[in-house]
Amino acid sequence: MLRQLHKNGLVHGDPRVPNVILDGEKPLWIDLMEVMEASPTLKQIDAEILTRSILNVSPTTLLDPGLMELIDYYGKSDTSESLNNLAEYNVSIVTLEKHLSPDYKADPKYRFYNGNHMESHLYEGIESSGFNNKLGNVLSTQAGAFKINIALGNELVSKTDPDGTRYFYPNLANTHVFNNPIAINSNADIQKKVISEIRSMELSAN
Secondary structure (H helix, E strand, C coil), rough: CHHHHCCCCCCCCCCCCEEEEEECCEEECCCCCCCCCCCHHCCCCCCHHHHCCCCCCCEEEEEEEECCCCEEEECCHHHHHHHCCCCCCCCCCCHHHHCCCCCCCCCEEEEEEECCEEEEEEEEECCCCHHHHHHHCCCCCCCCCCCEECCCCCEEEECCCCCEEEEEECCCCCCCCCCCCCCCHHHHHHHHHHHHHHHHHHHHHH
């Protein structure tokens, strides 16, 4: 569930309560936990809303259509203490639905594709330093060991004709960095095997 939110541009903050999910610096969500049905706050919300769940999990995330606010009531302790944990953020339903859509792109230069056996991350129109940083961030979020290959798009400019250019789209068939996918077993491998290799290619190209 959190993995899907990450892919949709939402970043999970703290793995413990209150588990705020942020969009940049703006709180968008408080993590899904069991609500207390005895809460007087919940009694004010339409019973039909209580049965709804945006992520198809237990009805812990509630939408009050009148206020157009995301309301999450969390905590398993006594009601009085849990009432202090009631959090309301002015997040419109339109914004929420946009971020949860599988087609949502947080960065117009970024595309994510999820296949049956592999996933693909595509960045376009960014500087090499920015690409290396984004690549490191993407790889560091992967769980466990994995294999990776990278394709770098490039544009060739004719020495005799400044207007004569040819663009090669990133493609593992002909613009790959490694001849075969390489294994990444730790975060240290990301810098050692991947980022350093790309930087050495940039230096040789210069």
